[in-house]
Amino acid sequence: MKTDVSSKKVGTGRSRSYQTQAIIIKQTRLGEVDKIITIYTPEFGKLKAVAKGSCRPGSKLGGNVEPLTHSLMMLARGRNLDIITQSQAIDVFPALKNDLWRTSCGFYILELIDSFTVENNENHPLFDLLLDTLHRMCQDDNSETILRYFELHLLNYLGYRPQLRECVICDSPVKQTFNFFDPDRGGILCPGCGQEQPGARPLSVDALKILRLWQSCDYTTARRVKLGAGLRLELEQVMQGYIKYLLQREVKSVSWLEELKK
Amino acid sequence: MMIVAEPVAKLVEAFNKLPGIGPKSAQRLAYYLLRSPDEEAKALAEAILTLKERIRLCSICFNITVCDPCLICQDKERDHSKICVVERPLDIPPLERTGKYKGVYHVLHGTINPVRGIGSAELKIKELSSRLQDGSVKEVILATNPNLEGETTAMYLRRIILPLGIRISRLARGLPFGSDLEYADDMTLGQALEDRREF
Numbered sequence: 047m048k049t050d051v052s053s054k055k056v057g058t059g060r061s062r063s064y065q066t067q068a069i070i071i072k073q074t075r076l077g078e079v080d081k082i083i084t085i086y087t088p089e090f091g092k093l094k095a096v097a098k099g100s101c102r103p104g105s106k107l108g109g110n111v112e113p114l115t116h117s118l119m120m121l122a123r124g125r126n127l128d129i130i131t132q133s134q135a136i137d138v139f140p141a142l143k144n145d146l147w148r149t150s151c152g153f154y155i156l157e158l159i160d161s162f163t164v165e166n167n168e169n170h171p172l173f174d175l176l177l178d179t180l181h182r183m184c185q186d187d188n189s190e191t192i193l194r195y196f197e198l199h200l201l202n203y204l205g206y207r208p209q210l211r212e213c214v215i216c217d218s219p220v221k222q223t224f225n226f227f228d229p230d231r232g233g234i235l236c237p238g239c240g241q242e243q244p245g246a247r248p249l250s251v252d253a254l255k256i257l258r259l260w261q262s263c264d265y266t267t268a269r270r271v272k273l274g275a276g277l278r279l280e281l282e283q284v285m286q287g288y289i290k291y292l293l294q295r296e297v298k299s300v301s302w303l304e305e306l307k308k
Numbered sequence: 309m310m311i312v313a314e315p316v317a318k319l320v321e322a323f324n325k326l327p328g329i330g331p332k333s334a335q336r337l338a339y340y341l342l343r344s345p346d347e348e349a350k351a352l353a354e355a356i357l358t359l360k361e362r363i364r365l366c367s368i369c370f371n372i373t374v375c376d377p378c379l380i381c382q383d384k385e386r387d388h389s390k391i392c393v394v395e396r397p398l399d400i401p402p403l404e405r406t407g408k409y410k411g412v413y414h415v416l417h418g419t420i421n422p423v424r425g426i427g428s429a430e431l432k433i434k435e436l437s438s439r440l441q442d443g444s445v446k447e448v449i450l451a452t453n454p455n456l457e458g459e460t461t462a463m464y465l466r467r468i469i470l471p472l473g474i475r476i477s478r479l480a481r482g483l484p485f486g487s488d489l490e491y492a493d494d495m496t497l498g499q500a501l502e503d504r505r506e507f
Contacts, residue, residue, distance in 0.1 A: 072423065077328060103484040109493030113456050138495045143456070146463035153422040153460075160423075299422035 063122040063131065066090065069176055070115045071156045075101070083111050083130060084160060085119070088173040092163045095121055095128045110135045114143060114152045116177060141184035150306055151189050154299040155179055155196060161293055162204055172203045178265070188269055190278050195268050197285045198260050206292055209233030210258045215243075225249050227284050229291035247287060253280045316342065368439070370415040370432045372397045380412055387411045389446040393436065393465065395419055395453060403451065411449070414439065419457040420464055428464065436465070440472055447475040454481050454496075 068085035071092070076082045079101040084094050100107040110117055110133035120132040142148045159176055163169070179196045186192060201207055212219055214233035226240025227233070227249040234254065240246045256277070260268045273281070290296060312320070316338055323334035341349050365371070366378035373379070380386065380400075390411030394400060397415055416431045428434075439445065448469055452458035462478055469476050482500040483492055492500070 104487040106488070106491035109496050112493075112495075115493075135494050138493065140495065140498070143459060143495070146460065146467060149456070149460050149463070150422060157423045298425040301425070302420070302422035302427050305427050 063120060065118065065120050067136070067173075068093075068117050068119045068133075069173070069180070070111055070113045070117065071160050072113060073097075073111065081111065082127065086159055086163070086173060086176060088170050089168060091167040091169055091172075092160070092165045093121075093128065094165065095119075095130045096124065097130045097133075107133050109138075112138075113156060114139055114149070114180065116180070137181075139180055139184050142180065147189065147306060148183050150299065150303055151183055151193060152180065154193070154297065154303060155183075157297055157299045158197070158200060158289070161297065162200065169203060172200065175199050175203065182265065186269065190273065190282065191269050191271070192265075194281050194285055195260055195265055197289060198257065201288075201292075202261070206232065206288075207261070208257070208288065210254060210261065213239055215239040220254070222251050224251070225254060227288070229288045232288075245291075247284070249284060250277070250280060252277055253284065256281065257284070369413045370417060370435065371400060371413060385410075389444060390449065391436075391439065391445055391447070392449040392451050394451045395458065395461075399451065411447075416452070416461065419452060419461045421457050422460075431461075433465070433468070437468055437472075440469065440474060445474055447477060450476065450478045454479070 066087045066089055068087045070083055070085050072084040073081045076096060079099050081097045081100045082094055083097050083100075084092065086092050097107045097111045099105050100111055102108075107130060109115075111130065115135050116137040116139070117133045117135050119130055119134075121128045122131050123129075139152075142152055155176070159172075163172070175196065179192060182192045183189065198208075208227075209232060210220070212234075213225075213236040214228065214231045215235060216239055218236055220234050220236060223237060225237060225248075226235040226243065226246035228235050228240070228243050228246040230243075230245045234249065235243060235246050240248070256271055256273075259271070286297070286300060319338040319341070320331070320334045323329055323337050324331055326334075329337070341352070362374045363372050364374075364376060366373045366376055366381055368377045368381045371378050371380065375382075387410050390409075391414050392403065392409060392411055393414045393416060394403070395416055395418065400413055400415070403409055403413075414432070414436050416433065416436070418426055418431050420426060420428065420431070440448070448465070450462040450465055452461045452465075466476055480499075480503050481496060482503060483489070483496065489497070
């Protein structure tokens with residue numbers, strides 16, 4: 047079992063240490079001065095590793111293992127958890143960390159990644175999406191579009207892509223009218239089918255068009271869409287309703303984002 | 309039949325619940341107390357009891373204290389126009405040891421952590437802003453930890469305090485004594501450069 051995992055990690059044979067890019071998702075204290083760091087890597091997906099002594103003031107790891115950091119890491123294999131021996135920051139996203147709203151969006155992004163992924167499950171496109179999203183958060187003020195685009199593509203890479211072309215019950219092509227979105231069936235319902243489903247919520251034509259576009263276009267195109275306040279709220283509610291249904295719980299950082307909006 | 313006498317087993321179990329103490333350490337501590345003089349064991353028991361009986365939170369700064377208001381808030385010699393905001397009661401002794409701060413404190417009892425569901429309502433933030441309303445406070449020093457949660461909390465406090473027109477400062481960020489430039493992270497090194505001083 048152990049051998050399988052290890053050989054997968056290095057690709058060739060077993061070595062005692064390996065190097066990887068990583069985005070730090072979370073840290074928890076372990077004893078007096080150590081931390082358990084949860085990272086997202088391109089080759090191995092989510093991993094947990096120990097950063098020894100990182101709570102000490104002079105620690106060489108210190109700021110290089112803070113969440114919302116893109117690092118190059120050297121890890122040594124441990125019996126249970128691997129140990130981070132070196133970490134050099136590639137990007138610390140200063141524009142994101144120096145702004146309350148952007149940092150809070152960052153927390154939300156990391157929470158989604160952490161909630162939806164399991165350890166040791168490689169997903170390279172998801173790593174790229176996460177990294178691109180954090181860069182966009184630094185450069186672009188359009189945080190709502192960035193978040194919705196991230197949510198849609200996150201679901202895409204995880205196999206939860208919502209079906210937005212045909213009614214998921216009767217297969218009829220969706221018409222230009224008020225339709226319904228059903229989180230339970232993961233897609234759109236025509237007005238006839240939608241009215242009979244208690245969990246489905248109405249979805250406007252504009253919102254549907256934008257979701258369809260964002261699902262298939264690149265971010266440069268996605269950000270050109272100008273959203274009114276009503277539409278922005280509708281998109282947010284649809285996406286977060288779907289995510290809540292998939293996780294079967296609230297995303298905790300959402301309530302913090304709501305508090306900041308007040 | 310019990311292998312270990314009940315009082316010993318109970319004590320071992322109690323020690324085992326403490327952070328960082330496993331079953332073996334718990335046993336060692338319990339047997340040490342069994343062999344130690346009566347006074348030592350009694351002193352420990354009393355210390356634990358008084359801790360729970362007498363300690364409460366100061367109604368002004370929310371530091372842990374035996375008298376309310378706490379000794380720092382009572383002290384007329386201290387500068388009550390400066391409030392240093394810290395995360396935990398544990399953060400006050402090191403600041404006091406520097407001997408450089410003569411103002412008063414405010415303990416938040418945590419930091420904003422959206423991922424764990426901790427927002428402003430779970431911290432003593434409302435209490436801080438009501439302390440700032442009467443205009444006697446001239447400066448608030450934000451001394452939350454220089455990590456992501458601490459920074460988020462500091463930025464949120466700035467947003468609340470800024471409209472009141474009170475001076476807000478943040479503990480300087482820089483290189484710790486005895487460290488190595490080579491291993492400093494970009495965030496710290498960048499700040500250290502920006503906040504460099506005349507030498």
